[in-house]
Amino acid sequence: MKDRVEILAPAGSMECLKAAITAGADAVYTGGALFGARAYAHNLTEEELLEAIDYVHLHGRRLYLTVNTLIKDREMEKQMYDYLLPYYRQGLDAVIVQDIGLFRFIRKHFPDLPIHASTQMTLTGVDGAKFLEKEGAQRIVTSRELSMAEVKKIADETELEIESFVHGALCYCYSGQCLFSSFIGGRSGNRGQCAQPCRLLYRTPEAKRPQYLLSLKDICTLELIPEMIESGIYSFKIEGRMKKPEYAAAVAFQYRKYADLYLKYYEECPAEEDPAAYAMKKYRVREEDRQMLLDLYNRGGFHTGYYHTQNGREMISLNRPNHAGxxxxxxxxxxxxxxxxxxxxxxxxxxxxxxxxxxxxxxxxxxxxxxxxxxxxxxxxxxxxxxxxxxxxxxxxxxxxxxxxxxxxxxxNGKIKERICGTFRLYPQEAATLTVKCRDAEITVTGEKAQEALSQPMSRERIEKQLRKTGNTEFEFSFLKAEIGEKVFLPMQSLNELRREALETLEKVICENYRRSGEVKEPEENKTELSMEEEVISGWTASVRTAEQLEVILEEEAIGRIYVDCTMFPRIWEKDSYVEWITKVHAAGKEIYLVMPYIFRERTRKQYEAAYNRIFGAGWDGILIANYESFAFLKEYGYTGRIMTDYNLYEFNQESRKFWKEKGVFEFTAPVELTERELQDLRVKDGEVIVYGYLPMMISAGCIQKTTRGCLKKSGQTTITDRYRNPFVVKNECDYCYNILYNYVPLYLGDRMEEVYQIGPGRIRLMFTTERQQEVRQILSAYFEGKELPEGTYTRGHWKRGIK
Structure with a gap:
């Protein structure tokens, strides 16, 4: 039964790692020198990480390496293989991955290395989970925003291990969908360098004072452990790789304690009762244990997260962003x-x-x-x-x-020791032998010949007492049997050396049982460009979110394709107002693509499923998708039209391009965090580059409207203002129950178009979000008539500066 639950602790350092293991963690997740989503943690050096892998294996535990950032082409080609190889050989238990290109790379070059799909992949439903399961994922880390019912559905309908966050800090944004730190502070969360702008003060128009509107309370789910176990969550993940060892250890200890308590009640259940119901009835969390966790760290109290709460003011730490005590x-x-x-x-x-x-x-x-x-x-x-x-x-x-x-x-300072069994044999004129066993490992070592004692023969008690002195090793005897002959003698030094050799050999054998020695496929230098199976039509495109924006775009001859956001059609699964617009766009000689929701959760899936034929049979020229769930959903229902990935599916490298081409997706939107030079490396001739737009900084389940004024069950928008009085527009999309927080200035490359043309994109996109008609016309004039925008009213984004 204990195998049903893994307590997974953070380890930002070796000290944290050992403390968490001592406290009872079954596994730890940690970062190495590169590619981890906590670049500012005390990440382990290669030597420390190799030592850590052996250390956890000695104690029957597991270590997962975070490689959960987006990977640039030059890193994939020159660093990734050499970085992973020594850990793979050492016996690394799994890698946690965000980048779908890296996912493909590992499957190809390290086929025996288990992959855990990071929460940074924004996995929110069964479709996305099944898709990655088919691709070879062993485990998924669910989005923090999922309800218990949604998590249970994934567990019930896949064979995947389910890992979910149970304690610690929550991001306000869906993980993997945040560009706030990247564009405001130049430190990308997708590269492990988040500056946490969500923990700063913001003010709404009607507020008297600023508040921490985007700062969520930490979660504590001790009370939910029975329900989480019964819902199929296998790995209980504790957030906190930036936290101190005492924090990691204490939290791991409490969750191991209470998971074991529930399982104990489960196993003790009388035959006539239901085990789960019986265990839940008896299960209680002591208030002093909860208070201890509050004492360690809390942001204005704890919350149980999204497992039973959709969003709301009670989840937000409005008055402070740090430890409240x-x-x-x-x-x-x-x-x-x-x-x-x-x-x-x-x-x-x-x-x-x-x-x-x-x-x-x-x-x-x-x-x-x-x-x-x-x-x-x-x-x-x-x-x-x-x-x-x-x-x-x-x-x-x-x-x-x-x-x-x-x-x-x-x-x-504490130390855990593995219990071992031993048999010692000592007879005159025979070599002394010591056999020790730990779990599945058993070894025998021999020493020098014993002599016949001339005066004081060795006693069994004295021999066993000496052999049990395991000192600072990782072992202690739980059972030791000494078989000795009469009048036998062996120097005490020889006895000590025999014990030392046995324990060192046992340690070596245990660790070597985890080593990998099979063939791995070294990467070949990628000199050829990816081939296209469809003709690329160069030209301008525009994405719109409102009817008035679309009206203006229809008048612009230079724009040949229009992406129309699903939110332009309220309750699209019930009303077919999109048919009229499809006809208008086609009459203007342009293509029209439907933009699927940013987040495609279970409720949305059911709504689209019920209206599938009506929506997707309406004559769209293609579909633009922003998540794995949308792609898997379309394929499940046999959609045969063109599918294009949006910028936030992060085709950051050639490997990710290959992945999607193998799935029949030949068009993509270039990520907005790559520089001009990096886009050249990516070879965007079959891609689309965004050159204008108020870019979404966050997609969140949290709702500013609900937090500040209450839920009106009606889509709308407000603004929040930062300490520099920059106004960020926030739209609440009630049909899909998510918020979009936009940058306060748009990306603008109108006067850099010669540079844009030089990288050779297949298409160039103008991305309209909150603009009114006059603003749309102004932008079109800037791009097609050479009229400049006022300086200071826009950003160049990452066109030149890039991200580390």
């Missing part, structure tokens, strides 16, 4: 610069209490406790003269020093 003292009085407060919990030396923010300061002051104070006792806290004072106000403890020290001693 736990209630520590209640303010009673102030005299001079001393505040008298009542302790609401036991306080310890070096505990830190956060004081109220002083006027004009950007950061709160802290008080470090000097003495221990019992709960209910008064404590004197020195403050500044201008520290705000409110009677009965609660001040929070943001560091529990005694807890950190205890966790450090138990898990960081």
């Amino acid at each position: 736990v209630p520590a003292v209640k303010v009673l009085a102030k005299k001079g610069r001393n505040v008298t407060a009542k302790a609401l919990t036991d306080l310890y030396p070096q505990d830190i209490i956060e004081l109220p923010m002083r006027k004009g300061r950007e950061k709160a002051d802290n008080y470090t406790c000097k003495d221990a104070v019992r709960k209910g006792m008064n404590v004197q806290i020195p403050v500044f003269a201008d520290t705000p004072f409110k009677r009965d106000e609660i001040w929070m403890r943001t560091r529990n020093s005694a807890l950190i020290e205890r966790l450090h001693e138990e898990f960081v």
Whole structure:
């Protein structure tokens, strides 16, 4: 039964890794020197990672390597194979992958290496899961936004291992769909360098003060463990590769403890009762355990995430983006610069209490406790003269020093040992032999010949006591049997050497059982361009989201293809207003493609499924897709028309191009994070380059409208303003229940078109999102009549600067 649940802990360093294993984690995920989605963690060197792989295997655990960033062509060609090879040989248990090109590369060059599809792939439904399962994924990491029912459906309808986040920070955006940090701060989340703009203050037009509108509370799902197990979640993933070892260890310990508790109740179930119902009835989480996790880190309390909540204000940490602490003292009085407060919990030396923010300061002051104070006792806290004072106000403890020290001693300084069985044989004139066994590994070593004792023969008790001294090794004897003859003697040094050789050999054998020595296929230099099976028609295209935008585009002769977003047709599965527009576009001599939803979850799937023939038989010239679910859905229902991938399916390299061509998808949209030179490497002659548009920075399940004013069940838009007074338009698309947050300035390359032409794109796209008719006309004039836009009203994006 225990095999039904894996506790998967983060390991941003070797210290974190060992602490998590000591605390009971079944597996850890960590990054190496390259290609991990936490570039600023203390990622392991090659030497450390090879050591880590052996360490987890010695203890019967697993290690998964994060290679979950987008990979550029030159990296794929020159670095990736050499980077993965030593870890593959060492016995790496799996790689976590975002890039579909890397997915293909690993399947080809390291066929025995299990692949886990990262949450960065934005997998939100059965269709996408089945698609990647067919391609060879062993496991998927589900999008954090899925409900328990959606996760269960994936588990029930595939043979995949299901990994889901159970504790820690949540991104506001669907993972893999965020360009906010990339375009605002130049640090791409798709390359592991997110600057976390979602943790900053923003203001809505009607708000009196800015709030942390995009900062989600951390999740804690201890109470949901029974339901998660029964829903088919195999791996319980703890977020936190930037966290300290004590955090990783404590969280892993609690989730292992409570998963085991549920499984224990399950196994104890009386024969006449249902095991799951019986175990759920008995299962309880102790409040002190939950409080311990709050003490370690929380953003204004915990939430259970999206498992039973679609979105909402209660999920947002509106007042602060960092650790909020736990209630520590209640303010009673102030005299001079001393505040008298009542302790609401036991306080310890070096505990830190956060004081109220002083006027004009950007950061709160802290008080470090000097003495221990019992709960209910008064404590004197020195403050500044201008520290705000409110009677009965609660001040929070943001560091529990005694807890950190205890966790450090138990898990960081602690050491786990593997239990081994041993048999020792010692007879006069025979070589001493010691056989030791650990799990499936068994070895025998021989030493020097024993002598007949002249005076003091060795006793069995003395021999066993000496052999059990395993010291700082990874082993300890749970069973040891010594067979000794009469009047036998062996020097104690020889006995020690025999034990040392046995344990070293056992360790080596255990690790070598995980080694891979089979053939791997070295990559060949990619000198030839990808072939096209369809003729590429060069020209201009435009994407639109409103009817008024489409009306203007129809008048522009230079634009030969139009992408019409599904949100332009409210409840498209019920109404066929798109038929009229298909006719108009064709009458104008242009092609028209339907743009599928950014996110294609179970509810949307059912709606499109019910109206499949009506929607997809209406005469579209092709379909533009933004996720794996849409592609798999179309193929399942036999769609034979043209399919094109949008920019956020990230065809970042030649391998990803090959992947989609093998699936019959011959047209693609170039990613918006590549530079001019990188787009040349990508060879975009069969692709499309976006040269204008307010690019979506985030696609989120969270809804600004619902958070700030309540859900009106009606699509609309608002703006949020950052600390520099930049207004970001946010559209809530209620048909699909997601928000789109757009950049506050558009991408504009109108005066760089000679450079664009030089990279040889098959098509060039103008991407219209929130513009009114006059703005659309202004942009068309800038591109086709040479009229310039006012400087400072646009961005060049990554055309020159790129991402690291």
